[in-house]
Amino acid sequence: MKTIHVSVVTPDGPVYEADVEMVSTRAQSGELGILPGHIPLVAPLEIGAVRLKKGGSTELVAVSGGFLEVRPDKVTILAQAAEQAEEIDVHRAEEAKRRAEQRLQGRQDDIDFKRAELALKRAINRIEVSQRKF
Numbered sequence: 001m002k003t004i005h006v007s008v009v010t011p012d013g014p015v016y017e018a019d020v021e022m023v024s025t026r027a028q029s030g031e032l033g034i035l036p037g038h039i040p041l042v043a044p045l046e047i048g049a050v051r052l053k054k055g056g057s058t059e060l061v062a063v064s065g066g067f068l069e070v071r072p073d074k075v076t077i078l079a080q081a082a083e084q085a086e087e088i089d090v091h092r093a094e095e096a097k098r099r100a101e102q103r104l105q106g107r108q109d110d111i112d113f114k115r116a117e118l119a120l121k122r123a124i125n126r127i128e129v130s131q132r133k134f
């Protein structure tokens with residue numbers, strides 16, 4: 001089985017590194033599925049899940065946006081924050097979700113609103129990744 005090397009890197013260091021059969025995720029331009037030998041590509045990512053198919057199972061990494069760089073033998077994902085599904089603290093994400101929802105109800109200025117919306121998206125994404133909803 002052909003594989004492609006994947007690294008997920010954040011400012012705190014690498015979060016995931018493995019040779020996988022397929023990488024799939026949602027770019028801002030739409031859903032992306034990357035197999036070994038894919039043409040070079042750079043794409044901005046949404047807050048979402050990266051699915052990594054490896055030896056009959058699929059691993060999930062939650063990413064809070066960032067960039068994907070594809071080369072024929074290597075995929076690099078650079079994200080401000082990323083967590084493997086099993087590393088996610090669900091209680092923390094539930095608290096972050098609750099705080100963001102409260103701030104959205106408060107509806108202060110546009111900047112706070114946008115920040116709260118993004119925090120809510122990150123929290124929901126973490127909860128869904130930890131529940132393997134992808």
Ligand code: ATP
Pocket residue numbers: 012064081082083087088089090092093096119122123126
């Ligand atoms: P919080 O309000 O709980 O800090 P946040 O969305 O503001 O959530 P980020 O700024 O995206 O947090 O991330 C800060 C750091 O904390 C990153 O290293 C990220 O991987 C980690 N992190 C955030 N939430 C969780 C979580 N629920 N479980 C594990 N790690 C988390």
